[in-house]
Amino acid sequence: MNNFAHRGGERGGGSRGAAQINPADRAQLAESPVSIRRVLSLFGPHRAALAIVTAIIVATSIISMAQPFLVRAIIDDALPQQDVRLLALLAGGMVAVAATTSLLGVVQTWMSTEVGQRVMHTLRTQVFAHLQRQSMSFFTRTRGGEVQSRLINDISGMQGVVTSTATSIASNVTTAIATAIAMIALSPRLSLLSLIVIPPAVYLTRKVALLRREITARKQxxxxxxxxxxxxxxxxxxxxxxxxLGAGTAATTKFAETSQRLVGLELRSQLAGRWRMATMQIIFATIPALIYLAGGFPATSGGMTIGTLVAFTALQGQLFRPLMGILNIGAQWISSMALFSRIFGYLDLVAEIPEPGDPIDLDPSTVRGEVRFESVSFSYDDADRPALSDIDLVVPAGTSLALVG
Incomplete structure (x- = not known):
């Protein structure tokens, strides 16, 4: 090893404080968002499966729109006319719609979960292999618990984003669009009344999302x-x-302090923005009452039948459920970016001692087994002078040597 200089970790091979990669990496892992394009690139090998999942989601959303119209036909036609045959057909249609959407939901969950697990497997393997290429100084200055936390906990936390959040976004968006179109077809005036809730809901949810993102990074x-x-x-x-050292009490106290901080962060995470979410729920509950009230006035009802009013109210409920889901998913997605940032931060680490591009093949019959150091220098990160400076050393085969100091 010619002219080799290396900066190691903390003395004694232990660790103290947080992992010191560099300030830029720490800022990225804790606060900085990551590229959505980079996240999406993880799913490149699974395009066909994702296309099928998307088609199932769209089909499920369209089929589920039949329920309110079947209810309208029952109220306006089958019941007043006492048409038992029509009533049986419409009721059977409602059961068929529910069964079909449920079956499609099972298939969609199976396929999306399989894709998510394969992506997580690839990511775990990449991180593990990349960390193995890091120099010893990285593991000296980085706490083992933090490495394990990123490899196990952070990737497991991302699993919800991969297997649930993405498919929920697609499902909620398609359902919201289909429901909005059906509502406008039934009554444009009442549709306008129902949609006034969107701007305040978006504003409140954005506030909650930013707060949860900060808390999630600190909790990790x-x-x-x-x-x-x-x-x-x-x-x-x-x-x-x-x-x-008789330090058992001090170690227990330190552990209890960390655990107590986690309790506070978990409480803040669960309660963050609850009053804002409660306000949104009150708004959503008020809209159906306003719809029934507006349906009683000739100026706004437009001769609407009772069946149409009931169907519209049901569609309005179907609109607000996916809308609420979209807004909540937005908050979860932003908070999950801290996890992606931490994992990508490890994948972006550059090895201080890169592997040779063209390694030399060793012939066991000619290898002497000795280790030779030539002009080697070594210093600790927080030291003002090298611990070793321009050292030449030969360790013969079959012997052991320890440097102490």
Missing amino acids: RELATLHSQVEEGLSVSGVLLTKT
Whole structure:
């Protein structure tokens, strides 16, 4: 190794404080959003399956729109005319619609989950392989618990985004569009009244999403700290060191403080923006009452039948459910970007000692087995002078050598 200089981690091979990759990486992992294009590129090999899932979602949304119209026909035609045959057909149609959409939902869930799991497998494998190419200094200055947290917890947290959030967005968007078209076809005037809720709902949800994103990033950092404390404090070497120094009480206190911070962050995460969401729910509950009230006035009803009014109210409920889902998914999506940022941050790490592009093949019959260092320097990250400077060293085969100091 000629003219080799290396900056290692903290002294003694341990760790203290947060992982020190570099300030730019820390800012990216904790706060910075990631490219949506990069997230979508993970699904490139699964285009065919995703196309089928999308087709199922669209078909389910269109088929489910038949329910309110079947109800209208029952109220306006079958019941007043006492047409038992028509009533049986319409009721059977309602059952068929429910059965069809449920079956399609099962198939869609199976396919989307399989795609999500394959993407997660690929991502886990890429991160594991990439970390194995990092130099020893990375693992010296980075807490083992944090590495495990990103590889296991963060990717598991992203699973919900991959297997649920994306398909929910597609389902809710198509359902909302189909429902809005059906509502306009039934009554343009009442449709306008129903849609006035969208601007305040979007504003309130955006506020909630930004708050949850900040809390999620902080919670993941505290989880990494907790993982590190468990691994370092309950390992054989950790317990031995704690008992030797009599630091058991201090270690327990430190662990309890981290756990208590997690309690506070979890409470904030669950309660973030609850009053805003409660306001939205009140608004959504008020709209059906206004629709029934407007249906009683000739100026707004336009000669609407009772069946049409009931069908419109049912469609209005179908519109607000996916709309609420879209708004909530937006908040979940933004908060999940912190997880993608942490994983992509590891994938973007550049190895301090890159692997040779054209490695030399060794012949076991000619290898002497000795290790030779030539002009080697080494310093710790927080040191003002090198621990080793321009060292030449030969370790003969079959011998052991330790540098202590």
